[in-house]
Amino acid sequence: MLQCLLPEVGKLSLIARGALRSKKRFGGGVLQPTHHVEIHYTPARNESGLANLLEARLINDFAGLRKDFDRLDLGLQILHAVDRVSHEGDVHLQGLYDLTGHALRGLETAQNLSIFKIHFGLRFLMQQGILEQQAWMQPYLTVPMASTVQLTGTPWTAEQLSWTETTWKLYLNSAAIN
Numbered sequence: 001m002l003q004c005l006l007p008e009v010g011k012l013s014l015i016a017r018g019a020l021r022s023k024k025r026f027g028g029g030v031l032q033p034t035h036h037v038e039i040h041y042t043p044a045r046n047e048s049g050l051a052n053l054l055e056a057r058l059i060n061d062f063a064g065l066r067k068d069f070d071r072l073d074l075g076l077q078i079l080h081a082v083d084r085v086s087h088e089g090d091v092h093l094q095g096l097y098d099l100t101g102h103a104l105r106g107l108e109t110a111q112n113l114s115i116f117k118i119h120f121g122l123r124f125l126m127q128q129g130i131l132e133q134q135a136w137m138q139p140y141l142t143v144p145m146a147s148t149v150q151l152t153g154t155p156w157t158a159e160q161l162s163w164t165e166t167t168w169k170l171y172l173n174s175a176a177i178n
Contacts, residue, residue, distance in 0.1 A: 001050065002031060003083065004039065005100065010093045011086040014041055016053040025055045034075050034104060036060040064108025074113055078103050078120060081168065085128060085175045095127050099145075106145035114161060116148045121164040130171060136160055 003013050019026045030037055040055045065075045082100050086093055103120050110116040122140045125131040133141070136156070 002053070004037075005082060005086060005093060005097050006039075007094050007097045008091070010090040011083075011088050012041075013050050013088060014039075014053040015050045016056075019053075030056045030058045032061070033079055034062050034065050034072075036062070036101065036104070060105075062104045062108055065104065067108075070113055071107060071110070074117060075104055075107055078107070078124075081124060081172055084172045099123055099127050102145040106148055109146070110148050112148070115156070118156060118161055118164050119143070119145065119148050121168045125164075125167060125171065128171065130167075 001013065001015050003011060005011055016026060016031065019031060029035075036059045037056045038059055039053060039057075042052045042054060044051045062075070065072050078100065082096060086096060103123070106119075107113075107116060119140045122131065122137050123145065126133075126141060131137075
């Protein structure tokens with residue numbers, strides 16, 4: 001069983017029958033959590049059922065995420081956040097889908113993971129509509145995720161990092177309740 005985020009469908013739960021045996025349909029570790037894949041599936045027969053994954057083809061494996069543990073860990077945190085706030089059947093997730101892809105792509109080459117974490121956290125909270133924008137946030141909200149390196153000269157404090165992480169965690173905890 002797996003979950004994916006599709007730009008036109010939203011979050012979708014699937015079952016990949018025979019995934020461990022089929023090298024042709026799911027070979028090469030294509031179903032890893034951080035992979036961007038093209039999928040072919042049949043919809044669920046009823047509302048409580050799972051869609052059936054027929055085939056998956058790798059588009060981008062984001063190999064740069066596997067450079068070190070901290071980079072991969074942050075990538076998995078990003079995916080966890082996206083999973084917590086997305087819901088099955090919500091077709092209005094294009095912005096979240098785009099943010100996730102840009103974040104994973106940017107994380108591959110990010111020079112400073114702390115700055116990248118602030119950058120993603122603020123973009124994520126803004127995309128979710130719960131961010132009260134402050135002046136110090138402006139550079140993070142105007143620079144693309146892949147250009148985090150431009151933020152290295154931007155002054156930021158431990159308080160700002162702490163605020164971002166705390167707000168992110170509080171939001172995700174409240175999203176889990178709803």
